[in-house]
Amino acid sequence: MRKAFAESLLQAAEADPRVIFLTADLGYGTFDVFQAKFGSRYVNVGVAEAQLVCAAAGLALEGWRPVIYSIASFATGRPFEQIRVSLGYPGLPVVVVGAGGGYTYASSGVTHHSGEDLGLMSLVPNMTVVAPGDPHEITQLLPQLLKLKGPSYLRIGKYGEPAYQAEAKVILGHGRVLREGQEVALVCTGQIASTVVQAVDSLKAEGITPAVYQFHTVQPLDLSLLDSISERVHTIVVVEEHLPVGGLSAAVSAWRALRENGPRMVRLGPPHALVLGNPTVNEMRQRMGIDSAAISETCRRLCRSGNVRAPKGAAVSAIAT
Amino acid sequence: MFAAAHRLNRLLAIVDNNGLQAVGRNDALMGYTSLEEKFRAFGWAARTINGNSMSEIVAALSEVPFASDRPSAIIARTRAGFGVDFMEDQILWHYRTPSPEELQRALSKLGQTPLHKQPSHA
Secondary structure: OHHHHHHHHHHHHHHOOOEEEEEOOOOOOOOHHHHHHOHHHEEEOOOOHHHHHHHHHHHHHOOOEEEEEEEHHHHHHOOHHHHHHHHHOOOOOOEEEEEOOEOOOHHHOHHHOEOOHHHHHHOOOOOEEEOOOOHHHHHHHHHHHHOOOOOEEEEEOOOOOOOOOOOOOOOOOOOEEEEOOOEEEEEEOOOHHHHHHHHHHHHHHHOOOOEEEEOOEEEOOOHHHHHHHHOOEEEEEEEOOOOOOOOHHHHHHHHHHHOOOOOEEEEEOOOOOOOOOOOOHHHHHHHHOOOHHHHHHHHHHHHHOOOOOOOOOOOOOOOOO | OHHHHOOOOOOEEEEEEOOEOOOOEHHHHHOOOOHHHHHHHOOOEEEEEEOOOHHHHHHHHHOOOOOOOOOEEEEEEOOOOOOOOOOOOOHHHHOOOOOHHHHHHHHHHHOOOOHHHOOOOO
């Protein structure tokens, strides 16, 4: 996905001379073509995230369209105050890119894990928070983010996530259907979408057909799509590569809690804990219950259990797997 | 470091160096240090002036940039509340609002009239 981002960035810079790229000394090899082509619009501020944000704020005030880049945990955590005060408060058009969102950098340890970035960025009012799931979504979303008057956060993965063939348009602020289905709707954001789609596609052979919806835009969340989904399914399963606080499941829970009635909710994702012990990404996802096998098993349980629509006032439940 | 490395000679930093922090004095809390030396160590062209002297301020500003290949820094040594003897160099006045009587005393020390009492003020 980093490659898709680098290519989208290149196209954006070609289309708009105001686009300028700043990195906090990360992205080795990824932006060589960009740097060769747009040397003066590539700035490495060093491992200095506060400076990254403040320099971008200054540039934005001068009419530039900065895109700033670091690893997700560093891009959002260290300069949180600068993002809040220098981007959010004045409402400046800066795209903050966090690479390796979720647990992409599993083997680098807790410092590089990013189970909080979507939550942190959603805490800033007026911040648009986006987590695309495949290369196609990045190429569609970056230009839309660059048209915003205010700041945005773009969480990208690292590895080559496969494109999931889906026809629905990618529109900022709107969820998109990846797979039509019945009874159960899987709702996700970010790169875990491709695992969800993989699981659901493999269930077709068993006659199990849950729907899949990708909410690439976590803030503002497409509540009207959630409302329309809730007319058609008895259970929503939120799958996220993020802590239970501040991310997609928290936002969907808030929506659900304010409704008088609606579908039962299930969450698949990490517990509220740091991940120790140096597991690989695949081991992590297995432990967290967000690998393809766990997702499939959850769907089997929910679709075959003969669940009827939850009674009014049913509380949100989280199933630990 | 970034500013010096990129030879940003149109950048000027002015430090209002009154020696006070919110809960104590700089030197007592953070140890004596020369800000001018620190800026110079990071590759800036730095000077120290009396920040309460308009003529020194004007003179220094007229010589900016101090060097053609690096950013400039002016360490302006000041006394907080300069000119009002009962307020000068005291952390307390970061927090206290003067009473009407204190305000009058301060204004008379400075030889000033408040804006809203000046005849020409709209």
